[in-house]
Amino acid sequence: MEMQGVHKSDVVAPVTPLATGQVAAAVLYAASFAMWLYAEYAARQKRIAVAHRHVGGDDDEEQQAGSPLLKESSGPKSGKEVAAVQPSLVRVLRLDREALTACRPTLRAAVEFGTIMLWLYLADRTTVFPTSLKSYSRDLLGFLFLVLTVVAGVTSLRPARTPLLLNRSQTEEWKGWMQVLFLLYHYFEAREVYNAIRVFIAGYVWMTGYNNFSYYYRTKDFNIARFCAMMWRLNFLVAAVCIVMRNSYMLYYICPMHTLFTVMVYALLGIGAKYNDHRWGVFLKFAISFVVVFVCWDIKAIFYALWGFPPLRWLMVYTDPRHPSADPLHEWYFRSSLDRYVWIHGMACAYLHPWAEARLQRLDKLTRSQRLLIRAALASAAAGVMLLWIQHVYLLPKKEYNALHPYTSWIPISAYIVLRNITPNMRVYSMALYGWLGRITLETYIGQFHTWLATGIPDGQPKLLLAFLPSGYPLLNFAATSAVYVFISYRLFHLTDSFRQVLIPDKASGRVLVRNAVSAASAAAVLCAVGALIVYWSPAVQHYWPVALKRDVGTRFETRL
Structure with missing residues (x-):
């Protein structure tokens, strides 16, 4: 195994006081825990009282006690039903006993989410768990991916209903296996596959353009509630983690990238939606998107002028504390510019999908x-193009490859799509295990920083590995931490959707969305005020315990010098 280089600054960090947001999050967690315990107690007392009166049964009582804010399997609600739900949210914020009792599932979800956030903090920013150094083995990385693929193929190969081109099961499988390699790249710091990882990230951005265009173009549904739900899906978890871990939004650069390109697709099709029915209208919008991207990215001065505007700059700046840069917008410019065109190719593929599907059916x-x-001709052409791309682009050194990536990433993506969909059987079958992992890619991406890897300091890159076992058991430690990490990611996926159902119900009216936004903003303002007061008046918080990486790792590092 090759031991990756680690500087002493990677394992030693200064003492950092808790911030207002972190204290506010702790207050919210404590309040949610107390309200949940009280709600469970009140519900139990109510059931006992009803049983003593011999009125109704447990089923009826549970139905009354079920949360009106969180119904996992209830169908779409009408506008009146949604409006009737929301006053209960305000009543909860007012500590109304009946409302607290009624929304126990929501409070339980809040406590679970807070517990996971506490775990992330303890695992990454305290000395509770040790860490270990990264080491790279090409053989081990390839072996792990091969074994997982064989297991997925043998145990979870499932047919879709119809052999549609780029059906949902197939795209989720695509995201899943790319995510596995992306995560292994981070875990082992496999620098030699850097160019492949750039292609995988381009694949994610491609799917952002493809999936969003497909939905809006096909359904003509530009409902603001669905758009808000998408923004929630992309940003709720990362916002919570940024507050708890005291990190910048740009540390998790995948989230702002997907958010930006999702907004751009929505705006492109939503503005002048009546022209989407005309071929010339769609082509004109594609041309406009190319021009916008060229002006805003290829002319660097315009990019910096746009994102240098104070509100946007505050959100998008990032400086690695271990490698300070004089240009805090460089990270955002570099990351977003690499994939600035591929989302347009995704939209074009979505637009041509019916035509391609018809040709495949004729074939x-x-x-x-x-x-x-x-x-055979199609497969040979795709494979030939892929080989030429590998020879002349992929094998270039990192900097030379990055210069060509924005203009060439569509080539391997297109070749993969052709090869993956060349026969009906290849289109219809997919590996459900990778599909399952593909559905939680956002959670695994964010969670890896703090419960699989370790950053150790605010805004730090994940330079080390979380360790549950002594240093002599790297594979057992990989298995143990991976199990915890995947489980936490799975739970975060469901919890994020649970909170979305509370604040952004399906088909909610604008009035309901505004009312929920005002309620949430008011609660956040109160929490921030409380957090600020605690930070200001409590010396214990101002001089809190270190958020450094573990002392034992620092000691081991010293012995290596």
């Missing part, structure tokens, strides 16, 4: 010899 109806000949 499937040809004689056997004709099918074999055409498929």
Whole structure:
């Protein structure tokens, strides 16, 4: 195994006081825990009282005690039903006993979410758990991915309903196996596959353009509630982690990238939506998107002028504390510019999807010899283009490759799509295990920083590995931390959706969304005020315990010098 280089600054960090947001989050967690315990107690007392009166049964009582704010399997609600739900949220904030009792599932979800946030903080920013140094083994990385792929293929290969081109099961599988390699790249710091990781990230951005265009173009549904739900999905968890861990938004650069390109697709199709029905209208919008991207990214001065505007600059600046930079917008410019065009290619593929699907169906109806000949030609062309791209682009050194990546990342993506969908059986079958992992990619991406890897300091990059076991057991430690990490990511996925159902119900009216936003903002303002007062008046908080990486790792590092 090759031991990756680690500087002493990577394992030693200064004492850092808690921030107002962190204290406010702790207050919210404590309040939620207390309200949940009280709600469970009140509900139990109510059930006992009803049983003594011999009125109704447990089922009826549970139905009354079920949360009107969080119903996991209830169908879409009408506008009146949604409006009727929301006053209960205000009543909860006012500590109304009946409302607290009624929304026990929501309070339980809040306590679980807070507990996970506490775990992330303890695992990454305290000396509760040790850490270990990263080491790279090409053989081990390849072995792990191969074994997982074989297991996924043997145990979870499932057919879709119809052999549609780029069906949902297939794209989720695509995200899943890319995410596994992306995470292993971080865990082992496998620098030699850097260029491949750039292609995978381009694949995620491509799917942002493809999936959003497909939905809006097909359904013509520009409902603000759905858009808000998408923004919640992309940003709620990262916002919470940024507050608890005292990190910058840009540390998790995938989130702002997907948010930006999702907004751009929504605006592109939502503005002048009536022209989406005309071919020339769609082509004009594609041209406009190219021009906007060229002006805002290829002319660097305009990019810096746009994102240098105070509110945007505050959100997008980032400086690695271990490697300070004089340009805090460089990270955002570098990350977003790498994939600035590929989302447009995704939209173009979504627009051409019906045409391509029709051609594939015609191909499937040809004689056997004709099918074999055409498929062989398509596969040979795709493979040939892929080989040329590998030879002339992929094998370039990192800096040279990055210079070409924005203009060439669509090539391997297009070749993969052709090869993956060349026959009906290849289109219809997908590995459900990778599909499951593909659905929680956002949570695994964010969670890896603090419960699989370790950053140790605010805004720090994950330079070390979380360790549950002594240093002599790297594989057992990998298995143990991975199990905890994947489970936490899975729970965060469901909890994020649970809170979304509370604040952004399906088909909610604008009035309901505004009322919930005002309620949430008011509660956040109160929490921030309380947090600020505690920080100001409590010396114990101002001089809190270190958020350094573990002392034992520092000691081991000293012995290596």
